[in-house]
Amino acid sequence: MAVDDNPPEKTAGRGSSRARALLIADTALALLAGRGMRGLTHRAVDEAAGLPTGSTSNHARTRLALLETAVRRLAVREGEVLGLRELPDPADGLEAFADAVALALHRTLTGRRDLLIARYELALEATRRPELRTIYDTEGRPFREPLVALLAAAGSAEPARHALALVAWCEGLMFSCVAGSFHAEVPGRTELRADVEELLHGMLGGERR
Numbered sequence: 001m002a003v004d005d006n007p008p009e010k011t012a013g014r015g016s017s018r019a020r021a022l023l024i025a026d027t028a029l030a031l032l033a034g035r036g037m038r039g040l041t042h043r044a045v046d047e048a049a050g051l052p053t054g055s056t057s058n059h060a061r062t063r064l065a066l067l068e069t070a071v072r073r074l075a076v077r078e079g080e081v082l083g084l085r086e087l088p089d090p091a092d093g094l095e096a097f098a099d100a101v102a103l104a105l106h107r108t109l110t111g112r113r114d115l116l117i118a119r120y121e122l123a124l125e126a127t128r129r130p131e132l133r134t135i136y137d138t139e140g141r142p143f144r145e146p147l148v149a150l151l152a153a154a155g156s157a158e159p160a161r162h163a164l165a166l167v168a169w170c171e172g173l174m175f176s177c178v179a180g181s182f183h184a185e186v187p188g189r190t191e192l193r194a195d196v197e198e199l200l201h202g203m204l205g206g207e208r209r
Contacts, residue, residue, distance in 0.1 A: 023049050024059050025073030028066060032121045033114035042066060068135050071122055074115060075139035081112045087146055094200045097154060102193035105170060109177050109186045116178050155204055162203045169199055 027049040031040045045056040045066070060066040082104040088096040108116060126136040144163060151166070152159035173195075176182040187195070 020051070020055065021059055021069075022073070023051070024056050025069045026077075028070040029074055029077070029115065029118045032070060032118040037121050037125055040066070040070075064129070064131060067122065067125065067129075067132055070118070071132070071135050071139055074119055074122065075142070077112075078108075078115055078119070079142070081107050081115065082143070083107070087150060094154065094204060095197065097150065098193050098196040098200055101166075101170070101196045102189055105173065105192050105196075106187075106189040108174060113178050116174055120175070120179065151204070154200075165203065166199065 024045055027045050028040055031044055031048060035044070042056040042060070042063075043053070045051070046053050049055075056066065060069050083100070088100050122132075122136065126133040144167065147166065148159045148163045151162045156162045173187075177186050
């Protein structure tokens with residue numbers, strides 16, 4: 001996979017410190033997706049982003065700081081792709097819930113596979129760096145907590161357990177379709193919705209109020 005020549009903030013200009021910080025973070029994610037963890041260096045970010053030598057080091061002086069920058073930016077971008085602000089009202093029913101999950105999965109699998117690959121690289125690195133694990137887990141909490149709350153409101157007697165089961169199913173599906181044996185067979189949104197509905201009804205069908 002090639003490094004993205006135009007990450008979201010690259011064309012926004014390099015004048016402000018915020019624009020440069022976003023450019024560095026987006027480029028780091030692109031390098032992780034395209035070259036893996038070994039391909040992520042301060043110099044590589046400078047070169048890929050078209051920045052003067054030393055720019056990335058000035059922003060993130062250590063490798064841990066660079067990885068933290070990537071994790072925090074990844075959380076923002078995945079939140080946009082997954083549509084955390086678009087979660088349905090529990091009163092809309094399981095069908096609306098299933099449709100929202102299917103849409104999030106479809107967006108990721110068809111448009112942002114690079115973010116998934118970058119996340120896999122960071123997740124594995126976090127297993128070897130306790131300090132990065134803390135950051136990774138903290139950034140992941142905003143994804144998990146709304147799901148637990150939504151399942152509780154939908155009638156789950158064990159929302160934390162059901163959230164784990166749903167997330168594990170979604171993660172397994174995405175891994176299989178991006179890096180596993182089904183990488184060439186991405187399900188359509190209709191198929192995904194049917195699968196999610198079956199899963200939700202299996203978990204909540206008998207508990208739905």
